[in-house]
Amino acid sequence: MRYSLLSVLGQALRGQRDWTPQWRDAAPKPEYDVVVVGGGGHGLATAYYLAKEHGITNVAVLERSHVGSGNVGRNTTIIRSNYGLAGNIPFYERSLKLWEGLEQDINYNAMVSQRGVLNLYHSDAQRDAYARRGNAMRIAGADAELLDREGVRALVPVIDFDNARFPVKGGLLQRRGGTVRHDAVAWGYARAADGRGVDVIQNCEVTGIRRENGRVTGVETSRGFVGARKVALSVAGSSSRLAAMAGLRLPIESHVLQAFVSEGVKPLIDGVMTFGAGHFYVSQSDKGGLVFGGDIDGYNSYAQRGNLATIEDVMEGGMALWPGLGRLRLLRHWGGIMDMSMDGSPIIDRTGIEGLYLNAGWCYGGFKATPAAGFCFAHLIARDAPHPDAAAYRLDRFATGHLIDEKGMGAQPNLH
Amino acid sequence: MRIRCPYCGARDNGEFSYLGDAAPRRPEGMAAEPAQMFDYVYLRDNPAGAIRELWYHAAGCRSWLVVTRDTRTHAIAGVAAARDVALAREAGR
Numbered sequence: 001m002r003y004s005l006l007s008v009l010g011q012a013l014r015g016q017r018d019w020t021p022q023w024r025d026a027a028p029k030p031e032y033d034v035v036v037v038g039g040g041g042h043g044l045a046t047a048y049y050l051a052k053e054h055g056i057t058n059v060a061v062l063e064r065s066h067v068g069s070g071n072v073g074r075n076t077t078i079i080r081s082n083y084g085l086a087g088n089i090p091f092y093e094r095s096l097k098l099w100e101g102l103e104q105d106i107n108y109n110a111m112v113s114q115r116g117v118l119n120l121y122h123s124d125a126q127r128d129a130y131a132r133r134g135n136a137m138r139i140a141g142a143d144a145e146l147l148d149r150e151g152v153r154a155l156v157p158v159i160d161f162d163n164a165r166f167p168v169k170g171g172l173l174q175r176r177g178g179t180v181r182h183d184a185v186a187w188g189y190a191r192a193a194d195g196r197g198v199d200v201i202q203n204c205e206v207t208g209i210r211r212e213n214g215r216v217t218g219v220e221t222s223r224g225f226v227g228a229r230k231v232a233l234s235v236a237g238s239s240s241r242l243a244a245m246a247g248l249r250l251p252i253e254s255h256v257l258q259a260f261v262s263e264g265v266k267p268l269i270d271g272v273m274t275f276g277a278g279h280f281y282v283s284q285s286d287k288g289g290l291v292f293g294g295d296i297d298g299y300n301s302y303a304q305r306g307n308l309a310t311i312e313d314v315m316e317g318g319m320a321l322w323p324g325l326g327r328l329r330l331l332r333h334w335g336g337i338m339d340m341s342m343d344g345s346p347i348i349d350r351t352g353i354e355g356l357y358l359n360a361g362w363c364y365g366g367f368k369a370t371p372a373a374g375f376c377f378a379h380l381i382a383r384d385a386p387h388p389d390a391a392a393y394r395l396d397r398f399a400t401g402h403l404i405d406e407k408g409m410g411a412q413p414n415l416h
Numbered sequence: 417m418r419i420r421c422p423y424c425g426a427r428d429n430g431e432f433s434y435l436g437d438a439a440p441r442r443p444e445g446m447a448a449e450p451a452q453m454f455d456y457v458y459l460r461d462n463p464a465g466a467i468r469e470l471w472y473h474a475a476g477c478r479s480w481l482v483v484t485r486d487t488r489t490h491a492i493a494g495v496a497a498a499r500d501v502a503l504a505r506e507a508g509r
Contacts, residue, residue, distance in 0.1 A: 011481050240462035251458040253436065254487070299434045299471075302464045302487045309430025342458045388444045398458040399450075414434055 003107055012334060022187060023194035025209065026201050031227035032060045035219055036234055037206050037242060039063025040361055041072035041182070042366065043234035044189035044200070045374020046381070048106070051196035053375070054382035055283035059198045060228075061190075062221060064205040068186035074304075074336035075367040076259050076291050078272050078283065080117040080177035084133045087392030087404040089140035094389050095175060095372030096142070102371060108188030110180050111286070116271035117177030118147075118155060120321070122166040126276055129174040137174070145173045156269055164307045166320060177272065179283055185370060191274060209245045209356065216246075216355035218394055231383050232357040234373075237302075237337030239360035246353055250360065251342040251398045253413040256301040256335045257293070257364045258310055262328040264288030270314045280317030284289035289331060292318060296338060296364065298414040305335045338364050344416030348377050349386065349395040357381050363416055417490050422497050432497040436480050437461065438498075445498045464488055470498060484500040 001007065001020050011019060014227035034050060036043045040062045050056045063069075079099050103110050120126045127146075134144035145151075148170045149161065161168045201223075208220035209231060218227035232240050243250050265288050274281040280291040294314035297306045311333065318325045328354050341347065341361030346369070351358050359377045362369065376390035388393075392404055398411075409415040417429040437460055443452040461467075464487055471481045485491065501508035 047465075163469055240460070241464055244461075249459040249461065251460070252465075253460055253462050292447070299429075299485075300436070300462065300467060300469065300487050301490065307429055309417075309428055312430065399454045411437070414436070 003109075009278050009286035022191040023200050026060070026194075027200035028060060028062075028201050028204060028221065028223055028226045029199065031128050031218070032199075033058040033228070034230045034232060035059075035226055035228035035343075036061045037219065038070075038192070038233065039067045039186075039200060039202065040070045040234065040236070041185050041189065041370040042236070042362075042373045042377070043232075044186060044193055044234060045370050046234055046359070046377045047198045047200075048189050048193040048196065049375045049378035050382060051193060053378060056332060056382055057197035059193075061193065061198060062206055062219070062226070063200070063202045063203045066202050067190050067200065068183050071336045071338070071366060072186045072370070073183055074259065074334060075182055075364075076281070076283070077182045078111075078117065078177070078281070079180055079368040080174055080272075081368075082117065082119065082133065082137055082144065082172070082177065083172050083406060084136050085404055085406055088406060089142065091372055091376070091389045091393075092139055092369065093142045094375070095210060095369050097182060098371030100176070102188075105147065106188045106192035110184040110188050112123060112178070112180050114176050114178040115283075116155070116173055116175045118152070118171045118173045118271055118273045120152065120168050120171045120276045121273060122169055122277045124169075127169060140147045141409060143174055143176050145175065147171045147173050155271070156273055158268055158324060160271075160320075163320060179272065182367060189374070206242065206245075208217050209242070211246065211353065214354060215276040216353060220232060224274065228355075230355045230357065230375065230381055234359040234377065236339040236362045236366055239339050239358070243351075243358070243360075246351070246356055248351060248353070251411075252338045253270040253300050254302055254360050255296045255298065255338050255340045255414060256303060256306045257296045257338050258306040258314070258333055258335045259291070260314065260333040261285070261331045262290040262292075262325075263331050265290070265328065266278055275317050275321040278317035278320060280314060280321060282318065282322070290325070290328065296340070296414060301335055303335070304337055338362070340413035340416060342398055342411045342413060343403040343405040344407050344409065346373070346393050347395050348373065348380060348390045348393040350380070350384070351395065356384065417492070419471060419481070419483060419492060420495050421473050421476060421479070421481065422495060424473065431473060432471045433474045435470040435472065436455075438470045438501075441494070442471055466493065467502055
């Protein structure tokens with residue numbers, strides 16, 4: 001069923017009785033051309049673009065739990081393309097362009113809201129670094145504006161500009177950045193992929209990867225063996241566990257990242273804002289809650305929950321920037337498991353095992369990448385060659401030294 | 417999460433900083449093959465379950481510790497001074 005103003009009005013007149021399920025509850029077939037492991041945003045987008053861009057429709061997406069239960073439903077919904085390195089900028093700018101056309105493309109309201117992403121600076125040196133980053137972004141075709149103190153004050157009058165230690169001197173603004181309703185991204189891609197013939201199979205956990213003569217032949221699952229000519233792993237958080245089923249060790253550690261929502265209040269802040277002197281970022285949801293977060297907890301974890309020391313650290317960052325936050329109550333907080341790679345950048349590549357493809361290592365930046373990751377991963381799977389925009393995201397770059405270390409932290413995943 | 421430091425007792429995990437998996441062993445300097453060094457610097461088992469890992473009691477006694485912890489539950493099964501672990505390993509050689 002195609003969604004439109006007409007379909008909404010028609011259903012209203014018929015008492016909302018005739019809506020159909022958004023996608024089929026498919027059961028696994030014995031064999032597929034491509035099996036995508038992981039029914040999160042990236043996996044579903046990959047299946048969608050395999051069908052749409054490459055005409056490969058004999059595809060299954062296998063999800064251990066239900067669609068949207070992992071990181072696609074646990075992030076803080078921010079989209080942006082404010083990166084500084086050559087290997088990253090074209091990729092994230094493609095992603096932002098895909099976000100801009102996504103709702104028309106998949107006929108689904110994902111509430112793409114380009115309200116702006118503002119990174120604050122607090123010193124002359126930081127201003128210079130942001131000016132350089134903004135220039136790099138503009139050269140690559142993204143948008144960026146360097147704001148002075150008064151420019152920031154016009155956007156967010158509520159923060160403390162005169163903090164004794166970290167006064168707000170200005171900010172780097174990307175107006176095309178913003179937020180997207182993350183659940184709708186998963187649901188929208190699932191529905192769009194299903195509409196093109198893809199089987200979205202939930203409650204189907206992959207327990208093994210079958211190989212013959214060095215070639216992948218399918219996956220063992222909790223619902224039996226599923227044959228596949230190609231298997232594509234898109235399971236950020238659990239990439240090491242899945243790769244181990246094929247005998248691979250990855251340059252990845254799994255870490256927990258927490259996020260927070262306050263009680264709902266009247267509009268306080270329009271876009272996304274980040275504190276430049278600590279790790280704290282905040283936006284306001286349409287329901288009125290302030291959505292915010294900070295650093296990962298910093299130790300290996302698969303627990304999907306974090307500890308109080310990090311919560312305290314995030315709150316301290318928030319209070320330093322915006323003392324008024326102390327008047328709000330925290331409504332809820334949660335955790336998700338991140339693939340923290342050794343240089344802070346992702347991997348979209350073949351694996352050395354014929355027919356096995358890997359999309360992993362998204363650290364805590366995977367949500368904004370969802371459309372481009374699906375687009376480029378589908379290209380890799382269909383053509384056995386990397387998409388030019390994701391060509392730097394090689395698995396072997398750690399061995400060859402072609403690292404993409406945006407933060408300059410070295411091989412220490414909990415610092416990226 | 418509290419870590420029971422052998423010198424300071426049970427302390428909040430915010431007092432500690434984390435290095436990572438205690439398993440990787442640095443290969444012998446110039447004699448090492450590039451592949452060995454690559455493995456040591458970049459590749460990790462990243463287990464879902466028990467892991468032995470290095471923590472540093474930065475806001476306490478400044479000792480390096482080897483903590484045995486379950487990554488699925490954060491339950492800590494044991495803590496030892498990294499020095500003792502290294503001495504025991506050398507003695508066992």
